[in-house]
Amino acid sequence: MIEKLFTAPKAGITDEEYHEKIKYQTNFWTSIIVLAVIITMILASLQNASDSRSFFHGFSAGIFCGGIGSIIISRSLLHNRKYLHKNKIKATDERLQEISHQANTITVTMLLIVSYIAICWATFYWDRRASYLYLGIIFIYLFNSSVRYILNKIL
């Protein structure tokens, strides 16, 4: 499931295999959007205060409109074979995958550097919010290790 949803398509896959992968992803995100709309609608009906109720109604309407739009677009593109073939070439191009991987690595490294600077600054002024940053960085490292472990097992 993780491989189908989150990993880049392997080079050399056929148009049919790519179509199946995209269809699986579209179905997954469709169900997530429907679930999110239902949950926010239930939460809205459970609220007593009118401002929080209207917040949840707005949130639910936002997810619904955005979700419906993206579902319609992705489902219509799913039947456009020419577009899918072009998209498959872009998605399976090993050089583009390497570029994207390097860009992501640099971005995460920069984020960690910024977080460390923020921690140093916050600790110097003994700001209580610094502890949240420590937790954030620990969470990122734990998440990174778990993802590496899972991908190592899967791939």
Added chain:
Amino acid sequence: MINRIQELRKARKLTQAEFASEIEVTRQTVISLEKGKYNASLLLAHRIAAFFELPIEDVFIFEKGEKKID
């Protein structure tokens, strides 16, 4: 590692876009390969060699100083 992609592609009178479409990569990747900025993976190298109907070592040539596993 150097390669003969440009030479072989021109011999077959193919544009970079046509060649890219044949081996299912983007045109930018073909440009990078021809300029030697990017080294193809084994899978892509195999696909390119198969397209030209040549052995891999005739398309991709190891330069002196590069470690070669015997």
